[in-house]
Each structure stands twice: as structure tokens, then as C-alpha cells.
Amino acid sequence: MLLAINANNTNTKFAVFDGERIVGEWRQHTTALRTGDEHAVWLFQLMAIEKIDPASITATIIGSVVPQATFNLRRLCTRYFNSEPMVLGEPGMNYGIEVKGAGAGADRICNTVGAGVMFPQQPMIVVDFGTATTFDVVDEQGAYCGGVIAPGINLSIEALVNATALLPRIVVERPKQVIGTNTVACMHSGVFWGYVGLIEGIVARIKAEFGRPMKVISTGGLAPVFDGSTGGVIEQVIPDITMRGLFEIWRRNGGRL
Known part of the structure; x- marks a missing residue:
């Protein structure tokens, strides 16, 4: 399964994909102060409610417009899901589309x-x-x-x-x-x-x-x-x-x- 994380200025959204199907989706308030451990405690409880085994997560990706929050989200992925996440904006990222102009988040x-x-x-x-x-x-x-x-x-x-x-x-x-x-x-x-x-x-x-x-x-x-x-x-x-x-x-x- 894939854990996709989208961190915006107000909320951060987490979604678990089983194939192309979303089987779990949650939001939390975005803050750079929340550690990877705190993310994990919150997320694991919600996964348990949906009967999603965290061990079934084999890949992760992060899209973020809040650079200060990205470090702890990356830490969540590496420590608790044993996955080095793809992070949008990193060198070599292929979006598969033409982006006309600059500055698109x-x-x-x-x-x-x-x-x-x-x-x-x-x-x-x-x-x-x-x-x-x-x-x-x-x-x-x-x-x-x-x-x-x-x-x-x-x-x-x-x-x-x-x-x-x-x-x-x-x-x-x-x-x-x-x-x-x-x-x-x-x-x-x-x-x-x-x-x-x-x-x-x-x-x-x-x-x-x-x-x-x-x-x-x-x-x-x-x-x-x-x-x-x-x-x-x-x-x-x-x-x-x-x-x-x-x-x-x-x-x-x-x-x-």
C-alpha cells in the first residue's frame, strides 16, 4: 500500500492507497512543531479504526507547501514505515506534464x-x-x-x-x-x-x-x-x-x- 501525504498551510491530508483505491483518508492541522513520533501515534490509531495494518505500507510520497513541516513528515515515513519517501520538488522528479511559468506549489x-x-x-x-x-x-x-x-x-x-x-x-x-x-x-x-x-x-x-x-x-x-x-x-x-x-x-x- 501507498501512504500519500499532502501538507498545505492549514491542513495536512493523509491517504492510504490499496492499488488505485483510497482505503483510508484523514486530516490534521498543519504545524511544524508536531514530531514524526506524534504523527505516528495519531495516524496509527486512525489506521486501526479502519483496520489498516501499518506494516502493509510499503511506499510513501509527500507533497508539501510548508517546508518547515516536511522534515518531520519525512521522519514519519522513514522511521515508522521503513520507506524513503518521494518528495515533490526534489531534483529529478517527473510530473509527466509541462509546467508553464514558475512558482507553482x-x-x-x-x-x-x-x-x-x-x-x-x-x-x-x-x-x-x-x-x-x-x-x-x-x-x-x-x-x-x-x-x-x-x-x-x-x-x-x-x-x-x-x-x-x-x-x-x-x-x-x-x-x-x-x-x-x-x-x-x-x-x-x-x-x-x-x-x-x-x-x-x-x-x-x-x-x-x-x-x-x-x-x-x-x-x-x-x-x-x-x-x-x-x-x-x-x-x-x-x-x-x-x-x-x-x-x-x-x-x-x-x-x-
Whole structure:
């Protein structure tokens, strides 16, 4: 089995693949302070719940945009799974796609690879609701063409709360109506419908600039919150597309179970 780890700025996701099938999937808050031993204690308990034997893990791969956390994740793999992990971004890594431009993080590369595998020969926009809200553009050849980075929803809420004296912290949810009748309802409307407008507007501009039809999918922790609220702009929510991309990168670099 393969243990795939995707470390983002807010959460780190762990997935166990049995062949191409995900048999276990978990999240934890990302922190550079958590040791490899602490990762193991937490992960082994969750594996036990799913009846996954840690000894069955024979390979590991890490995609990380938090370099400070990568050391302890690598330590988890080498000590507790007796596996030297593939780490995205290391010299000689083969993504199997063209990356146009510079600075694409591991998560965006994985989204691109996952999209190309799941929807071959189809131009796409992958909207990822993470710490940042990103829009990744994938062409017919599966190449990463660039995209857009906007502040994430929870990041925007934190900025709003921290910069004001009386506005409370809220959770993201779809309001029953646009016009709020109290402070919290007004905030819900502004955050939710503001991001719907951002999604619709940016997708429309990307499509106009790209110049041909594109499929639009979403992923990330808050993607289900916006499902069905964008007037059909987002066609499908695919929660595990990043992990699928990570698996495919592992396979393209000689990974075998």
C-alpha cells in the first residue's frame, strides 16, 4: 500500500492507497512543531479504526507547501514505515506534464495532474478552496498553464474579525437570503455571496481569455459549501483530486506496489 501525504498551510491530508483505491483518508492541522513520533501515534490509531495494518505500507510520497513541516513528515515515513519517501520538488522528479511559468506549489501541480488523469484531453479550471482560493488552468495536453490566487475564505474572515472591534468570528455557510437583518447575517451574506461572485467572475474571465470551452471542478475543504450555488459555473466537486494527482506522480516516478 501507498501512504500519500499532502501538507498545505492549514491542513495536512493523509491517504492510504490499496492499488488505485483510497482505503483510508484523514486530516490534521498543519504545524511544524508536531514530531514524526506524534504523527505516528495519531495516524496509527486512525489506521486501526479502519483496520489498516501499518506494516502493509510499503511506499510513501509527500507533497508539501510548508517546508518547515516536511522534515518531520519525512521522519514519519522513514522511521515508522521503513520507506524513503518521494518528495515533490526534489531534483529529478517527473510530473509527466509541462509546467508553464514558475512558482507553482505542490498542491497545484497535484491538482493539474489529477485533473489530466480524470478528464484527459479536456481543458479545465480546478478551483481549490484552501488557505488560499486558487484557480488552476489545465489545457488539452494536461499542462499547467497558470492560474489565479485569491485570499481564502477563512483567511478573509480572520482579517475582517481582527481589523474590527465588534464583528464576531463566523463559520462559512449559505445564508437563506442576501439581505441580512443583523450583523451575523450580513457577514454570512457578504462572505458567502462575495465568494460566489469572485468564483463566477474569475472563471468567466479565465474562459474568455482561454478562448475555448473548459470544464470547471472544485476541491478543498470548503468546496461542498458552495456546491450548487454558483449557477452551474462549478460543474463537479471532487474532494480527492489532489491525492489522485499525488498518486499519479508517484506512479510516473517508478512507484510500484
